[in-house]
Amino acid sequence: MALADFNRFKAVMVGMAKLYERELDGVLLDAYWISLRGWSLEEFEQAAAHLMGTEEFMPRPAAFNALRKAERSTTGEAWATAVEHARSSNYRSGLLGDPAVDGAVRALGGYVAIARCDEDRLHFLERRFAEHYEAIQDAEDTREAVPLLAGPRRSEQALLECEDGK
Numbered sequence: 153m154a155l156a157d158f159n160r161f162k163a164v165m166v167g168m169a170k171l172y173e174r175e176l177d178g179v180l181l182d183a184y185w186i187s188l189r190g191w192s193l194e195e196f197e198q199a200a201a202h203l204m205g206t207e208e209f210m211p212r213p214a215a216f217n218a219l220r221k222a223e224r225s226t227t228g229e230a231w232a233t234a235v236e237h238a239r240s241s242n243y244r245s246g247l248l249g250d251p252a253v254d255g256a257v258r259a260l261g262g263y264v265a266i267a268r269c270d271e272d273r274l275h276f277l278e279r280r281f282a283e284h285y286e287a288i289q290d291a292e293d294t295r296e297a298v299p300l301l302a303g304p305r306r307s308e309q310a311l312l313e314c315e316d317g318k
Contacts, residue, residue, distance in 0.1 A: 187213030238266035256284035
């Protein structure tokens with residue numbers, strides 16, 4: 153949100169506070185603003201409306217941010233996509249193009265490991281995939297949220313060092 157959106161943001165937050173019979177002082181309002189200012193005003197209003205309709209207590213910024221994860225594939229959806237790709241022999245032509253799925257599959261030994269796995273042993277790979285997929289998603293969320301703190305990935309750093317001749 154831009155600074156010009158602050159008055160509308162404040163109006164929504166004051167309305168939310170009244171709905172939940174909570175007091176919203178300037179310090180708390182600033183904390184919400186700092187936490188949510190990366191959203192567009194439309195996204196914020198939609199999330200606020202959803203939370204006011206579903207939450208029993210005044211939602212914290214973390215509840216807003218949890219809604220953003222709804223756009224991601226679930227672990228089960230991602231696994232099904234990976235298995236379908238491996239079983240269709242399309243894996244020979246390359247990766248899926250989803251960095252989280254491809255990264256989790258790479259940690260298992262690649263799509264060939266899924267393709268060659270016996271059906272009765274596939275659940276072991278699925279469990280490992282889920283762990284890797286969630287870790288990759290969490291890392292990406294952190295890198296996106298705080299790029300100045302997270303810095304470039306190791307692979308990006310190595311590429312930068314090669315370009316600089318180090």
